[in-house]
Amino acid sequence: MNYPFWDEPMGYGVLMAVIAVFHVFVSHFAIGGGLYMVVSERIARKAGDTKRLKFIEKLSKFFVLVTLVAGALTGVGIWFVIGLINPAATEALIHNYVWGWATEWTFFVVEIASAILYFYGWKRMAARDHMIIGWIYFVFAWLSLVVINGIITFMLTPGQWLATGDFWDGFFNPTYWPSLVMRTGVCGMLAGLYALLVASRIEPGDFKARMVRYSAGWGIVGLVVTAVCEYWYWKAIPAAVVEKALQIMPTPIHSIEYSVWLAMGIGALLVVFGVLAPRKLSSPAAALLMVLGLVWFGCFEWFRESIRKPYVITGYMYGNGVELAKADRYKKEGYLAQLAFKTGDDGADLFRHACRSCHTLDGYKALKPAFDGTDRAFIAAIIRSAHLLRGNMPQFLGKPEEAEKIADYLYQRMDKRPLDEVYGLQGVELGRKAYALRCGKCHVLGAASDKSKSFAGQSADDLNSMLNAAADMGEGMPAYTGGAKERAGLVAFLEQLGKGVKK
Ligand code: HEC
Ligand code: HEC
Incomplete structure (x- = not known):
């Protein structure tokens, strides 16, 4: 860098x-x-x-x-x-x-x-x-x-x-x-x-x-x-x-x-x-x-x-210019320590060097639609798990606190209203959107890492407990941090998935 x-x-x-x-x-x-x-x-x-x-x-x-x-x-x-x-x-x-x-x-x-x-x-x-x-x-x-x-x-x-x-x-x-x-x-x-x-x-x-x-x-x-x-x-x-x-x-x-x-x-x-x-x-x-x-x-x-x-x-x-041979150094010393040119705004610098070469905020491969209506903790978790997402992304090699800084930077630029208000959705449709934003980035329905089968025969209570335990379900899977309305919609959507109604 x-x-x-x-x-x-x-x-x-x-x-x-x-x-x-x-x-x-x-x-x-x-x-x-x-x-x-x-x-x-x-x-x-x-x-x-x-x-x-x-x-x-x-x-x-x-x-x-x-x-x-x-x-x-x-x-x-x-x-x-x-x-x-x-x-x-x-x-x-x-x-x-x-x-x-x-x-x-x-x-x-x-x-x-x-x-x-x-x-x-x-x-x-x-x-x-x-x-x-x-x-x-x-x-x-x-x-x-x-x-x-x-x-x-x-x-x-x-x-x-x-x-x-x-x-x-x-x-x-x-x-x-x-x-x-x-x-x-x-x-x-x-x-x-x-x-x-x-x-x-x-x-x-x-x-x-x-x-x-x-x-x-x-x-x-x-x-x-x-x-x-x-x-x-x-x-x-x-x-x-x-x-x-x-x-x-x-x-x-x-x-x-x-x-x-x-x-x-x-x-x-x-x-x-x-x-x-x-x-x-x-x-x-x-x-x-x-x-x-x-x-x-x-x-x-x-x-x-x-x-x-x-x-x-x-x-x-x-793709963002990080040499694989230096990956350990990035992890140990952090991302910022590798940057020769800094603007003083750490979040912005980190975002630019780690993500911006492939994404924009609201143009090509935009991140706003991926994060609008979600929350800071979720964004940070996604950054730490970037390599698990569909799309073949490089691992985020910085320290955990640097992921937080990018999350801060991004969250400030997102629509902070709850998901239902951002998209004007209710019930199962709201749940479908929640799935796309919070789950579908890693579990693509009908493709990579589809988990629909896990929802078969699950009651709303089962699914709620599953969401409570989300952070423990897989290395790198984010905790579920959505609000009550969004959660109810998501549970309804997952129930429907489990019944094989909408696959
Ligand atoms: C080398 C290029 C590259 C870098 C660097 C990169 N990404 Fe990606 N990212 C991709 C590609 C490709 C996809 C798949 C997008 C698609 O299919 O349209 C993707 C997908 C995503 C998605 C999922 C979008 C969705 O809704 O499905 C998010 C969120 C994301 N990236 C965030 C980040 C963040 C945050 C960073 C920085 C820490 C980052 N990416 C760095 C290439 C990259
Ligand atoms: C950042 C990526 C990521 C996101 C986002 C994500 N997961 Fe996962 N999930 C994983 C990983 C990694 C595993 C463990 C490896 C595996 O089973 O594929 C996993 C496992 C699972 C499993 C299987 C657990 C088991 O014991 O069989 C279910 C079910 C699941 N996730 C549901 C969800 C739901 C629902 C959401 C959205 C609220 C979600 N995941 C969001 C990465 C993610």
């Missing part, structure tokens, strides 16, 4: 997603586009096909602009953002991979320079020279993926690096190869999809049919490579990581299951238009394909980022 905290209102997750999603799309486009252009240029020149050459020239304008402007700007943007939102993790990545980054930047400079020359050279260079430049553009764009892929995959599966600290162990980690081949397939697929979009606007005729068929071929080959490698990638992730994610964060895992359907849909559309009816491809259909392709790829990236929780670098650093 050697850095001050940047208190931006949007929520780190949102900010990162906005810029990273854009960058990831653009950078894969740029690589695939490079290959598409040189290969197509060669085919066109061999056949003396000037129409096709014109088509590629038109495409190159977009690809080059995208690489130069959007790719470079968002790439630098990512550095700004990660440096601000997780300086500790950024520092770790730089320390371990400084030569990797330097290599990647060198490749990127060559990529940029050759992209400019390629675009400039259409009318001013001999065919052979122009194609050589095109190949240099593609190869160096792809090489930058070769390098950066080692660092991105390292964050999810550092493999032997955790034991050896060796550059190459971290670089060629368990998901390196599947990810590299898969991303190469994505590059090809996205390039094909974009070319389809442009081809869909050509006036109807033989030439359009030819370009649509050809570009759909790129999409299909890219999709097949990607689909096979996605399975390979999935198998390369340590079973324990997937297991844990399935229990506490089922949504991203399901998203990857749904994405299989999405991929099949894209494949079907590509076959329909590319093979069966290339003349019929309209711009809206091509745009739909493009959107589906991006959504599909977005699902994969979301999945990859999500299953890494609670870590930013698996097994090495938590």
